[in-house]
Amino acid sequence: MAENNSAAQNYSAAGRPPRVEAAALSAAFVTAIRRAGLATSPDRAARLAEALHLIPPNQLEQLYWTCRVVLVSAREQVPLFDAVFAAVFRGSAGTAQPGSAARPAVQTPPDPGPRTRPAAPGTRKVGTAPGTRQHPFVASPGRDSSAEGRPADREAVLAMVSADEHLHEASFAELSADEVGDVRRLAAALQLATPLRLSRRTRTSAHSTASLDVRATVRAARRSGTDAPLLLYARRREQRRKLVLLCDVSGSMEPYARVFVSLLQGAVTGAGAEAFVFSTRLTRLTRQLALRDPDQALARAAVSAPDWASGTRIAEGLRRFVDEHGRRGLARGAVVVVFSDGWACEDPEQVAAQMARLRRLAHRIIWVNPRKAAPQYQPLVGGMAAALPYCDAFVSGHSYRALAELAAAIRGDGPQSGQGHGRARGKEPAHAN
Amino acid sequence: MTTAARAGAEEDVRRRVPDVGSLMAALDRTNYLADVGLATALFLAVRLPQPILLEGEAGVGKTEAAKALAELLDTPLYRLQCYEGIDAGEALYEWNHQRQLLGIRLAEVRDTEVTETDLFAPQYLLRRPLLQALEHSGPRPAVLLLDEIDRADAEFEAFTFELLAESAVTIPELGTIRATHPPIVILTSNRTRDLHDALTRRCLYHWIDYPGPARIAEIVRRRVPASSGPLALQAAAVITRLRTLDLAKPPGISEAIDWVSALAVLGVERIDPGITEQTWGSIVKNRDDLELVGSRGAAWLVDGTDG
Secondary structure (H helix, E strand, O other), rough: OOOOOHHHHHHHHHHHHHHHHHHHHHHHHHHHHHHOOOOOOOOHHHHHHHHHOOOOOOOOHHHHHHHHHHHOOOOOHHHHHHHHHHHHHHHOOOOOOOOOOOHHHHHHOOOOOOOOOOHHHHHHHOOOOOOOOOOHHHHHHOOOOOHHOOOOOOHHHHOOOOHHHHHHHHOHOOHHHHHHHHHHHHHHEEEEEEEEEEEEEEEEOOOOOEEEHHHHHHHHHHHHOOOOOOOOOOEEEEEEOOOEEEEEEEEEHHHHHHHHHHHHHHHHHHHOOOOEEEOEEEEEEEHHHOOOOOHHHHHHHHOOOOOOOOOOOHHHHHHHHHHHHHHHOOOOOOOEEEOOOOOOOOOOOHHHHHHEEEHHHHHHEEEOOHHHHHHOOOOOHHHHHHHHOOOOOOEOOOOOOHHHHHHHHHHHOOOOOOHHHHHHOOOOOOOOO | EEEEEEEOOOOOHHHOOOOOHHHHHHHOOOOOOOOHHHOOOHHHHHHOOOOOEEEEOOOOOOOHHHHHHHHHOOOOOEEEEOOOOOOOOHHEEEHHHHHHHHHHHHHHHHEEEEHHHHHHOOHHEEEOOHHHHHHOOOOOOOOEEEEEEEHHOOOHHHHHHHHHHHHHEEEOOOOOEEEOOHHHEEEEEEOOOOHHHHHHHHOOEEEEOOOOHHHHHHHHHHOOOOOHHHHHHHHHHHHHHHHHHHOOOOOOOOHHHHHHHHHHHOOOOOOOHHHHHOHHHEEEEEEEHHHHHHOOOOOHHHHHOOO
């Protein structure tokens, strides 16, 4: 432990360091931070140097806060920052050398934490062999148009014409890897639109409404210079409701999740939706999926959600969503779509309680369960049965055609089957064969 | 690198806030208790040209921090509460059309001449917080608080930042107004949406942690003079214990202050389970939470024992 915080002690011994050293220190520390996977930029290093000049780092705590305020830009980054800071300045890597504050930073190995840089998407995509254990949505070779020179408008044709009829009808679970690639592209291109609501903003209108727009009327009168002005009214604009997609990526959903995540990606880039995935924990993927290049977006998403294909905790996922995002405004008045088969190893009452909370926030809840497509399906699984009374629509979404049904449900003109299924809950199970 | 709105702090400000320690002491004098992290963040916000983004749970004192900073610098605080659909007319300026019209009518009645320049004079300009902060005449820069920036649309966020980076605004009828003392900008966010990268890149950042019971007690004592020593400490312990439960809306510092104020009004000097049950309305504000807390019992909350 003798050489542990030699970098910090070095400063306290030297008193107020000259500016040059502050610059070297910040450059080196910013490099270490970047190697560990935190996004930084050169101007941050300059800002840190300036800050260190204002607050001489003669105490480790003071140095910590100065660096953190300048370099961290979200709470999620704090643990990683702390780890790098500890490695560099508190010497947990043990490589600090007296006389050179800059060197340990450069020598520090990258933090092997969960947020290390994702591998280049290209390598991920190419190195996928059938049978290899991989993240579900990078598991199938994404035959993107650039690789094969397939004309882009062919996709549109695929979606319209019945040449690939079987792709439209086939359940996602039965598709080959190539076909999954096709369907994923189709799914990402689906246009999702939520119902309209009145916004607070208004638009000037010549047709009479309840509220006269005094300002607009006066402005118009001033322009025309007449005493009998044209009356202008304020008409409230219409705005699309927010769309929130929650996708279950647990083991039982794996064959479907690879397509659903493409749908999520299309919705995030095309319809400004918010996307989350959950299995044992909840991960917000909006940012990762917001890239235009789908392969890159999916690769980034795969790295960000560490719990692919593990167990399911629907109630916990919903609870985390409502607590951390929904209540704060994300779910208020929104259309919330849950993709899950409802298979969970938890108390159905918990699911019901969380669905009730979500119900109070959301405008509509749509549940997508691919297992609904099976002819003898009855929503008897504990979690599913508990959640159904709170859903406005219940669709299968197991094939491309079924996804169109989902799009209709999101628009608000789909089958309103929520109530029916709510009642079906109490019925005797159908004859099992 | 974007050009900075402010070159750095002015001489007067530097004299008032020479280092982090003195800022902490000054915040303390305004009855705002800041830890060294927050004090460092505010110090850098004052002394560096960048705005600061404060995040934290509801009720940890993000807005209060801005108020305290304005108070200790003895400078006005301009607060812009953001909401969905806020636009430039509500944030920056607007012409007072009704008053202009009145001016014309008055001129007609009095038979005086009124020209266009008269009508677009500064007295007909409705100044909104952003313009007020830019126009502030000094001697020290104003504090501009953009509260809950995450509620505003992304376009508004971009517009605001453009304006702050320029530190100037052009009003077609009046010309360009350039800030003589560019404001110290504090943004707060409740994380209802991810802020744009361009914004986070330009800002300093600080996450305000929820304080421990001793600090809560100290804050409560400062805010509610009527609360005697043990009352504040007891209340802080109850609030801290409440926060260990899995509540939908965990009580914050403002709830602690409200609750102790309520207890002070009721003339309570020592918290017991009975009085806690009577006054739950000040701290637990959700029916599910109330049921959860009820199942643990007030005795547990007060003494930490199941009774």
